[in-house]
Amino acid sequence: xxxLSAESRRDFEIHSYPVLIYALVPIAALxxxxxxxxxxxxFAWFDLPLVVTVFFALSRRNPIQGSLLGGAMGLxxxxxxxxxxxxxxxxxxxxxxxxxxxxxxxxxxNHAIRLVMTFVLSLVGSATYFFVxxxxxxxxxxxxxxxxxxxxxGNSLIALVLFPVLDRTKIRx
Amino acid sequence: xxxxFVRYRNLVVLLALLVAQILGLAMQVRxxxxxxxxxxxxxxxxxxxxxxxxxxPEKALHSSGSGISGLWHSYVDLRHVRQQNADLQKTVDRLRxxxxxxxxxxxQGQRLxxxxxxxxxxxxxxxxxQTIGTSGTDQSRVFYIDKGKNEGIDRDMAVITADGIVGxxxxxxxxxAQVLAINDQTSGAGVILEATRIRGILRGNGAGQPQIEDVIxxxxxxxxxxxxxxxxxxxxxxxxxxxxxDRVLNDPERDGFIEVVLKPAAHLDQLDEVLVITSTEPRFxxxxxxxxxxxxxxxxxxxxxxxxxxxxxxKLPGLIVPNVPPDQQPLNDTSxxxxxxxxxxxxxxxxxxxxxxxTPNLGTTPERSLSAPANDQSTPKKKPAPKAPENxxxxxxxxxxxENR
Numbered sequence: 026x027x028x029l030s031a032e033s034r035r036d037f038e039i040h041s042y043p044v045l046i047y048a049l050v051p052i053a054a055l056x057x058x059x060x061x062x063x064x065x066x067x068f069a070w071f072d073l074p075l076v077v078t079v080f081f082a083l084s085r086r087n088p089i090q091g092s093l094l095g096g097a098m099g100l101x102x103x104x105x106x107x108x109x110x111x112x113x114x115x116x117x118x119x120x121x122x123x124x125x126x127x128x129x130x131x132x133x134x135n136h137a138i139r140l141v142m143t144f145v146l147s148l149v150g151s152a153t154y155f156f157v158x159x160x161x162x163x164x165x166x167x168x169x170x171x172x173x174x175x176x177x178x179g180n181s182l183i184a185l186v187l188f189p190v191l192d193r194t195k196i197r198x
Numbered sequence: 199x200x201x202x203f204v205r206y207r208n209l210v211v212l213l214a215l216l217v218a219q220i221l222g223l224a225m226q227v228r229x230x231x232x233x234x235x236x237x238x239x240x241x242x243x244x245x246x247x248x249x250x251x252x253x254x255p256e257k258a259l260h261s262s263g264s265g266i267s268g269l270w271h272s273y274v275d276l277r278h279v280r281q282q283n284a285d286l287q288k289t290v291d292r293l294r295x296x297x298x299x300x301x302x303x304x305x306q307g308q309r310l311x312x313x314x315x316x317x318x319x320x321x322x323x324x325x326x327x328q329t330i331g332t333s334g335t336d337q338s339r340v341f342y343i344d345k346g347k348n349e350g351i352d353r354d355m356a357v358i359t360a361d362g363i364v365g366x367x368x369x370x371x372x373x374x375a376q377v378l379a380i381n382d383q384t385s386g387a388g389v390i391l392e393a394t395r396i397r398g399i400l401r402g403n404g405a406g407q408p409q410i411e412d413v414i415x416x417x418x419x420x421x422x423x424x425x426x427x428x429x430x431x432x433x434x435x436x437x438x439x440x441x442x443x444d445r446v447l448n449d450p451e452r453d454g455f456i457e458v459v460l461k462p463a464a465h466l467d468q469l470d471e472v473l474v475i476t477s478t479e480p481r482f483x484x485x486x487x488x489x490x491x492x493x494x495x496x497x498x499x500x501x502x503x504x505x506x507x508x509x510x511x512x513k514l515p516g517l518i519v520p521n522v523p524p525d526q527q528p529l530n531d532t533s534x535x536x537x538x539x540x541x542x543x544x545x546x547x548x549x550x551x552x553x554x555x556x557t558p559n560l561g562t563t564p565e566r567s568l569s570a571p572a573n574d575q576s577t578p579k580k581k582p583a584p585k586a587p588e589n590x591x592x593x594x595x596x597x598x599x600x601e602n603r
Contacts, residue, residue, distance in 0.1 A: 060255075100244070104247070105248055107376065109226040
């Protein structure tokens, strides 16, 4: 990890991407997240919108943008479920904020750090989701923590492949 | 103050976003707990927008054959083969892929044929639909079908397959609809165990298995028991297969109650084609419809006949009308075309013979019965039997009125 201060790291390592990438990647993630479980059945252990949120939050290093992107992705996911809208929104807003905030402090080019961050943030997202469902809404939903663990592992593996691919699309000075 | 917001701008924005979403959640929960069914207009609008964005690519993926798996087999795998083999090998692989595609088509054709057979035999009106997507999360077991309001789909319609029930329509969009599967934790369906006739409510559990809740512990419930729809929920017609009992667990929160975990009859994880019951009015095949029509016609004719006979009976005159002279009694009215059945002519007329007014009714007067000699009652005198007419054409003498006509 570098010893640069937070401000200087932010100045140096804010990545930009073509507008098309900002528009298409989140939508593709949402569409695939809705479609792939139909193909893979109960083995769909991943959350593509969360992976994309983490990627852009880490790359942009802006907590506000990370929160907004996470919130939008989460609300969109909620709209496709039968649950009240806002559960995933809250969880992913928090994930986006944390990813961007931590991204300011660490070297996000490191694959191991990305892997660990995606794993941890996936668990944070799941915990937030169940907190909102259980304690804010009072819904009785069983918690399958093993499935959430598998999902965190799946997200990390996808991030390991997806992040370098998306890195190639960034605009270089 | 300004410096505070500038300094903690990120945190303030985060809190604002979180508070806004929590407020939104609270409003939705308040609405649903207030007894209002379904989502509010704004929430429905958000769902509609999300569905409008996701459904077209999903439909495109679905209609482009096998979608991602098709891309994998048709492109990635083929490229790998091309690198390893000559043109001949490539041709063989292409033929194999085509064969696999044909096999898949044939399987799909068989599935559709089975579904069609079931649909034709099924007595309710149904619409066939294909699944095109899911909610994308394990916490919400909903999926989307390619039929919507324009095809006659509406909220709370039952979704089934030939194997068993699947779920109900939760949201309807113009060309798609959202189905809440029976293994979702927020779903609910009235079911009954076929053998023991025990009723319960079917919901999903955290592992995505449907289970019957609120069942009092009963030793008769065994794995393998069939479970059917009870029909009391106004969504699923009664008697449809739901699944079989997989295992029986004690309810961890309530003593004396159990949770009956089911193995669903329908393959909820691998749904391709489903049927939506759009009308619960019975829809019979043509031959059965003809039978029903014939039966109804017969029943109608019989009822009409009975009604006519009752009407005639009301119009028919009585045999004896009081305060009317004997010669004007309706029994003697020849204007009535309907012949009146009369009792046969008595061979031995006595005082009880109808119309024999000349014989005094002595036996019914108390004075007479008291003063009559005992031998009169013990050995009643037999009147001499009238002689049988030698000539059948001649009338017997002193025949009572009404008998000699």
